[in-house]
Amino acid sequence: MICPHCGQNARVFLRVTTKEVKPEGETFLYHACPNCGLIFLRPIPANLSDYYADDYYAYQTPTGVEQLADMLPYQENAKLELVQGYKANGRLLDVGAGYGGFVYRAKNAGYDGSAIEMSPRCCAFLRDHVGVTTYPSSDPAATLATLGSYDVITLWHVIEHLADPFAMIDAIADHLAPGGIMVIGAPNPDSFQFHLFKTRWQALEAPRHVQFIPGRLIAARAESHGLVTRLVTSYDAMSVRADYTYWYEHFTAPFANPTLKRIGRIVGGGLRKIAKPFEQRGERGSYITVICQKPAI
Ligand SMILES: [Zn+2]
Incomplete structure (x- = not known):
């Protein structure tokens, strides 16, 4: 299988049969590129959105912002603190915002927050309860291409879900204001636990996780557009947790x-x-x- 990032021939790395993701019992193949380190799912199911059953979101629907603020407070606060260390204010776009646990905090901290989100249920909550400008979309790169520029663009556990993650990074580079930052958090293909547990790795989530991108590849793609890498780490508060x-x-x-x-x-x-x-x-x-x-x- 040809690596979609660098064009080298990649071999099958994992054969995963779904258990937690419905329908159960389907088999998916992840390939590992020996050249760039990308781990990617091929073939990508044509009906990928079918694997986001309503219960992917429904089980955690908050009743309002008070309950939203109580969901994963450690992780959401850690994200905010991290972002504030690099860009303390301005226009912020959270891609794949879910119910908005992060963008809600960012808004309260003074950012001009907005969101791209594919779930209609989450979009309604973002608009009605969180009160941020919300763009419903399952193709965030294409949607971002129609928007203006931002001081902060965040993707928390999102890029691994996208069919073309590098197009997303390209679009972000294009839509950052001078001095603006791109923040991407994702499962780490180089992680100790992935290579130890393989198909039983807790962050695998086949087939919704279409690829696992080494941090250096994410940074290199951004650098190809003139961005400067400020941080690559798997030892921030969220990863340690x-x-x-x-x-x-x-x-x-x-x-x-x-x-x-x-x-x-x-x-x-x-x-x-x-x-x-x-x-x-x-x-x-x-x-x-x-x-x-x-x-x-
Ligand atoms: Zn490659």
């Missing part, structure tokens, strides 16, 4: 029995301590975060 959670989930999720869950928690916790030095060396954490900035004029 994910590493921690995944060790526990890996050993507790398969069990319904409380005793087995308790044993799983002890095993997961112990292995997490052993693995910690490996996950913290290099960029081997579960998530990679990349921040690139357009030079100020």
